[in-house]
Structures are given as structure tokens and as C-alpha cells.
Amino acid sequence: MTPALRRLRRHAAPVALAVGLALTAASAHAETAATPVVAPLAATGKWSAYSEGRAATPPMGWSSWNAFGTDLTEARVLDSARIIVDSGLAAKGYRYINIDDGWWLKRRQSDGRMQVRIQLFPSAAVGGGEETSLRPFTDRLHKMGLKAGIYSDLGRNACSQAYGGPNTPNLPEGTVLEREVGLYGHIEQDISLYFKDWGFDFIKVDGCGVRAFGADSERVKAGTYRELPPLIDFQSISRTNIPAVRGLYTQIATSLKASNPDGDYVFSLCAWGSADVRAWGKDVGNLSRTSDDLTPSWSRLLTNFDSAATRALYAHPGSWNDPDMLFIGHGEFDAKHLVEARSHFALWAMINAPLLIGYDLSQASPELMQIFGNEAIIALNQDAGGHQAVLAYDSDDVQILIKTVGADPTRKAVALFNRTAEGKDIILTAEHLKYLANQPVKLHDLWAQADQAPFTGEAKFHLDPHQTLIFMASGTPVLSNGQYLSDLPGRVNPAVDGVVVPQADPFIYRMKSPWNGTRGRGDIPAYTGWGGAQADASPHGRQLQIAGKAFRSGIGILANSRLEVRVQPSDRRFEARVGVDDSTLNTTEAVTFAVYGDGKLLVKSQPLRFGQTPQALSADLNGVRLVELVATSASPSANPAAVTWGDAALLK
Numbered sequence: 001m002t003p004a005l006r007r008l009r010r011h012a013a014p015v016a017l018a019v020g021l022a023l024t025a026a027s028a029h030a031e032t033a034a035t036p037v038v039a040p041l042a043a044t045g046k047w048s049a050y051s052e053g054r055a056a057t058p059p060m061g062w063s064s065w066n067a068f069g070t071d072l073t074e075a076r077v078l079d080s081a082r083i084i085v086d087s088g089l090a091a092k093g094y095r096y097i098n099i100d101d102g103w104w105l106k107r108r109q110s111d112g113r114m115q116v117r118i119q120l121f122p123s124a125a126v127g128g129g130e131e132t133s134l135r136p137f138t139d140r141l142h143k144m145g146l147k148a149g150i151y152s153d154l155g156r157n158a159c160s161q162a163y164g165g166p167n168t169p170n171l172p173e174g175t176v177l178e179r180e181v182g183l184y185g186h187i188e189q190d191i192s193l194y195f196k197d198w199g200f201d202f203i204k205v206d207g208c209g210v211r212a213f214g215a216d217s218e219r220v221k222a223g224t225y226r227e228l229p230p231l232i233d234f235q236s237i238s239r240t241n242i243p244a245v246r247g248l249y250t251q252i253a254t255s256l257k258a259s260n261p262d263g264d265y266v267f268s269l270c271a272w273g274s275a276d277v278r279a280w281g282k283d284v285g286n287l288s289r290t291s292d293d294l295t296p297s298w299s300r301l302l303t304n305f306d307s308a309a310t311r312a313l314y315a316h317p318g319s320w321n322d323p324d325m326l327f328i329g330h331g332e333f334d335a336k337h338l339v340e341a342r343s344h345f346a347l348w349a350m351i352n353a354p355l356l357i358g359y360d361l362s363q364a365s366p367e368l369m370q371i372f373g374n375e376a377i378i379a380l381n382q383d384a385g386g387h388q389a390v391l392a393y394d395s396d397d398v399q400i401l402i403k404t405v406g407a408d409p410t411r412k413a414v415a416l417f418n419r420t421a422e423g424k425d426i427i428l429t430a431e432h433l434k435y436l437a438n439q440p441v442k443l444h445d446l447w448a449q450a451d452q453a454p455f456t457g458e459a460k461f462h463l464d465p466h467q468t469l470i471f472m473a474s475g476t477p478v479l480s481n482g483q484y485l486s487d488l489p490g491r492v493n494p495a496v497d498g499v500v501v502p503q504a505d506p507f508i509y510r511m512k513s514p515w516n517g518t519r520g521r522g523d524i525p526a527y528t529g530w531g532g533a534q535a536d537a538s539p540h541g542r543q544l545q546i547a548g549k550a551f552r553s554g555i556g557i558l559a560n561s562r563l564e565v566r567v568q569p570s571d572r573r574f575e576a577r578v579g580v581d582d583s584t585l586n587t588t589e590a591v592t593f594a595v596y597g598d599g600k601l602l603v604k605s606q607p608l609r610f611g612q613t614p615q616a617l618s619a620d621l622n623g624v625r626l627v628e629l630v631a632t633s634a635s636p637s638a639n640p641a642a643v644t645w646g647d648a649a650l651l652k
């Protein structure tokens with residue numbers, strides 16, 4: 001097997017891999033070679049994206065990190081929590097109050113129990129300095145009707161220890177071993193403490209401990225931290241041990257389930273889009289970070305937004321893309337930059353990002369509170385369908401995003417986004433919305449809370465610099481008797497997306513490094529995922545097209561892939577026109593398209609090659625709960641063909 005193909009197998013069998021993964025990095029590397037080979041394309045009849053925990057809609061709440069960094073205190077956290085309740089934000093869905101890095105003092109060496117810094121959390125001193133508990137803190141939050149979140153790391157040490165400068169407050173104290181506050185080697189003990197004993201409901205698990213403590217790190221060389229051979233090399237996917245990272249996160253998921261018999265928890269993965277987490281994060285936890293940290297700057301917003309915006313098919317109820325917490329209130333999103341602050345909120349809502357406020361709410365102006373409290377926009381984000389917005393128009397300057405909301409296919413949300421620092425005109429067409437061009441389209445402005453004059457065909461809008469207009473639209477769908485799969489990304493899971501060699505996405509906005517300025521040679525985005533499954537686009541972002549025939553709707557994916565599709569009782573038939581996409585670089589492979597219902601073959605295409613006209617597939621879905629769409633090439637290669645499920649739809 002070629003190395004690339006071996007990697008394909010590795011990706012395809014991660015659950016099996018995770019079992020029995022040793023906890024040391026060295027042995028985890030050794031495990032990679034012994035990866036069992038399974039048939040990833042076999043129809044299973046099961047939805048495999050994560051559905052444990054409680055994240056049927058994107059979690060909402062508040063986190064200490066963007067507000068206070070490691071300088072958090074119990075009083076500061078509770079101040080914002082109180083304002084969330086008193087202002088009515090809690091009633092609108094902001095529920096999780098999360099403490100991030102900085103809460104810990106040390107790990108007690110007699111029994112490995114984590115100790116809280118009682119100077120920061122006075123209520124934790126339940127039995128003097130040595131007997132600490134965050135239970136009084138979570139009790140307070142629970143009595144307020146809120147939920148409580150905590151933070152840890154995959155490795156032995158956390159991000160503040162890896163990257164904090166000499167003046168970082170509240171770094172863990174004591175000996176090298178006492179300062180090992182991360183989960184590594186303590187997964188069951190810590191998860192049980194945080195959830196069973198202390199009563200937390202949410203955990204974010206960072207990855208700095210498995211990234212920044214290699215033998216060549218200054219901190220390790222100075223003897224202040226123990227070496228842990230890195231599992232993640234942010235610059236090199238080939239030097240990253242994908243199965244080991246996934247294995248550690250999977251062990252945590254297992255412990256979370258065991259420590260939370262009522263299932264009331266949220267598991268937030270923070271691997272920043274590294275380790276090909278795009279492909280598997282959705283199978284392991286409720287949230288998965290798609291990029292490095294957001295900063296309060298416009299260009300960083302573009303970077304982070306881009307890392308999630310083309311990943312609609314990877315987000316579903318229970319498993320969401322996370323482009324990072326809100327930075328509204330700070331820097332270029334502060335009370336003097338309300339246009340930018342509103343854009344940030346509208347965009348995060350449209351792509352089903354978690355809405356976690358990162359601001360000291362005791363300082364928030366009424367205008368900022370109004371942004372957080374916009375009920376119509378919150379409702380888009382919290383829609384039960386869980387359909388992340390799909391890009392209907394894409395450019396470096398302006399974008400149009402469309403989001404399916406509610407059960408009525410005549411209604412959709414639409415956002416017009418001006419990424420630039422100049423005013424721009426945007427033409428929105430009925431076609432972008434997949435509405436008939438000869439029927440009126442109505443728009444309701446969700447910022448102004450006002451109706452616009454209806455239009456037919458198309459309408460022109462002027463956007464101020466950095467402005468996002470956001471509307472609920474209604475019109476007459478082109479497809480009258482069902483819905484396109486690409487409009488229902490919350491019900492489509494690329495269980496195997498065919499990516500053999502994970503690559504960084506070249507279309508993610510490249511900003512000047514927020515941390516290094518222009519030192520070095522500049523960062524290309526390390527976020528892997530280029531070439532994954534796309535709604536209404538080819539895997540590489542082009543128009544869907546088979547033998548010259550363009551498709552406005554459809555799923556673009558690589559060969560040797562399997563999509564799972566949740567079916568509702570009213571869906572009676574599946575239809576699509578399939579073939580090798582004209583964008584393919586592999587023009588020799590023959591690909592067979594098969595449709596399964598609850599694990600049984602319903603219909604199959606001929607083997608189809610580049611240039612062959614699309615073949616129509618139609619399958620009766622009577623009684624079927626789960627459809628699987630499998631595209632198989634007879635000769636799998638490291639450069640799989642791009643294929644198209646054109647006009648794929650569930651019909652009544």
C-alpha cells in the first residue's frame with residue numbers, strides 16, 4: 001500500500017484505532033503502523049456523527065477567556081453570569097458559563113487530585129487550602145438556572161504554560177509534576193472529578209500539551225516542563241499523529257459518558273483545525289475548533305470565518321464547527337465598531353457556530369447587549385434543523401450565504417457579507433435562494449426588524465464597509481415537491497469524505513500573523529480540509545458540472561466516499577444525477593454510485609468516467625430511515641476523482 005493509501009485506511013477506521021491506544025506519545029506513534037484495515041465504504045445503516053452529550057443546537061453562553069485571559073476570578077465570572085440572567089440573555093438561550101485556562105493551582109502529588117486556586121475562587125476552599133472543590137461555584141450557577149463549563153488540555157500542560165509570557169498571571173504553581181494540570185494520564189480521574197464531584201456540564205479540551213513540549217522547546221530545555229513528544233505539528237500534517245490525537249479525544253469522550261449517566265454534558269474539542277480534525281471531530285465531540293484563536297481584528301475574523309464557512313456538511317445537531325468564541329466588545333468589534341460587531345454576530349449565527357460571549361458584561365453598552373440579544377438572529381442559530389448556511393455566492397470581496405431554517409421550504413435566511421473596507425453593491429437573485437425567478441421574493445431585515453419591498457428576479461443592495469445584511473426570505477422554491485440535500489446539511493454526514501491526503505485549504509484568508517507580525521515568512525493556513533465534501537460546490541470549490549452540464553444544487557465529494565443522510569417519514573424518494581465532475585484531475589478512474597437504504601442496496605449506477613453524461617438515479621424510500629450514498633472507484637488512488645451527486649434531493 002502506498003503511504004497515501006495507508007493514510008486513507010487510517011482515517012477510515014478511527015474508532016477501531018482509538019481502542020487500546022497507549023497513553024505515551026511514543027507508543028501512540030508505534031500504534032499508527034499497526035492500524036487495522038476495515039472496509040470504510042460498507043453501508044452501516046447508522047448515523048455515525050456524534051450524538052452523545054447535549055448539543056442538539058449550538059451551545060450558547062459565556063466564556064472567561066476572551067474577557068479575562070488567565071486573570072479570571074470567581075467574582076468576575078459571577079458578575080457576567082448575573083448580568084446574563086438579569087438582562088434576559090439567559091432566557092434567550094445563553095446558558096453555559098465556562099471558565100477557561102487559569103482556574104487551577106496544581107495537581108496534588110499524593111493522589112493526583114487537581115487543586116483550585118482559592119485566591120481566585122474563594123468558594124472552593126471547602127476544607128482549607130489543601131481540600132478544594134469547585135462544587136460551590138457550580139452550585140451557584142445551577143441555582144441561577146445556568147450550566148457550568150471547565151477547561152483542560154489533552155497533554156500534561158495547558159496553553160498558558162506553553163505560550164504565556166513571563167507576566168502571564170495565575171500559571172500553575174509548584175514542582176514540574178505539580179504543574180502538570182492537563183488530562184494526560186489522568187483522563188478518568190479528572191473527568192470524574194469535574195463532572196461527578198464538581199458538577200460541571202461542559203468541558204473544552206485544548207491541545208497545547210501535545211503540541212508545544214517537544215525536546216527542543218525552550219521550556220523543556222530549561223527543565224521547567226517535562227518533554228512530551230508532540231502529536232501535533234501545526235505546520236506539518238505529515239508529522240502529526242492523527243490517530244493518536246483522535247484516540248486521546250475518544251478516551252475523553254468515553255470517560256465523559258461514564259461520568260455523566262444523564263448525558264447532560266458538552267464536549268468541546270480544541271485542536272484548531274489541525275490533525276485533520278475536520279474529518280473526524282464531528283464523530284468524537286459536540287464542538288470542534290476549525291482554526292487557531294480568533295483575535296479582535298477584522299482580518300482574523302475573515303480567517304476564522306473561512307475555516308468553517310465551507311464546512312457546512314461537517315456540522316449537524318450534536319456536532320458543530322467552532323470558529324472560536326465571540327470577540328464582540330473588544331478591539332475592532334467594540335462599541336465604536338458596531339457594524340463589525342453585528343457582522344461577527346450574524347456570520348457566527350449563520351454558520352451555526354456556538355455563541356459564547358467573551359466580554360466582561362459589566363462593561364457592555366446597551367448597543368452591544370442588543371447585538372447579543374437579537375432574538376431573530378439567535379433563532380437562526382438555534383434552529384432545530386441544524387443546517388449550517390451554505391455559500392451561494394463566493395468571492396474575496398463579498399459573499400452570499402443561505403441557511404435553511406424551519407420546516408417550511410419557502411422560508412430561508414440569507415446573509416450578504418461585505419468583507420472589504422469599501423462600500424460594495426451586491427445583487428441577490430432568486431436563483432441564489434433557489435426560488436422561482438418570476439415569483440415575488442419577500443425579505444425581512446433581521447437587524448432593522450422591518451420588511452423590505454418584495455422583488456422579482458433580483459435585487460441590488462449597497463453594503464457599507466464590513467457590513468452584513470441579514471434577512472429572512474420567502475419565495476416559491478424551484479423544487480416544488482421536496483428539498484435538495486445541499487439545503488439540508490444538518491442531515492448529511494460525510495462519514496468518509498474520500499480525502500486521502502489532507503491538505504491546507506488555500507482559500508482561507510491569510511492575515512498577517514496576530515502573534516508574530518511579519519517576522520518569519522508568513523503563515524499559510526495550517527487548517528486541513530481542502531477537498532472535503534461540499535454543498536453546491538465541487539470538493540475544490542468549483543461549480544458542480546458533469547460532462548458540461550452544470551448543477552446549481554448537489555453534493556460535491558471525492559470518490560471512495562460515503563455520505564449518511566437522515567430521512568424523514570415524509571421523504572418518499574431519493575433522486576440524483578451522478579457522474580465524475582468536470583473539475584476532476586483524475587480523468588481515468590471509473591466510479592460507481594450506489595444508494596443504500598438502512599444498509600440495503602437500493603440502486604446503483606454503471607461505472608462512470610470523466611466526460612460521460614450524468615446518470616439519473618432514483619430510489620424508493622418507503623420506510624427508510626437512513627440513506628447512504630457511496631461512490632466507489634475500482635482503482636482507488638492517492639488522487640481520487642471528484643464526483644457529483646447532482647440535484648440530489650429528497651422528494652415527497
Ligand code: GLA
Pocket residue numbers: 065100101158159160206270292293
Ligand atoms: C488556546 C485556545 C484558546 C484558549 C487558550 C487558553 O489558545 O485555543 O481558546 O483556551 O488556549 O490558554
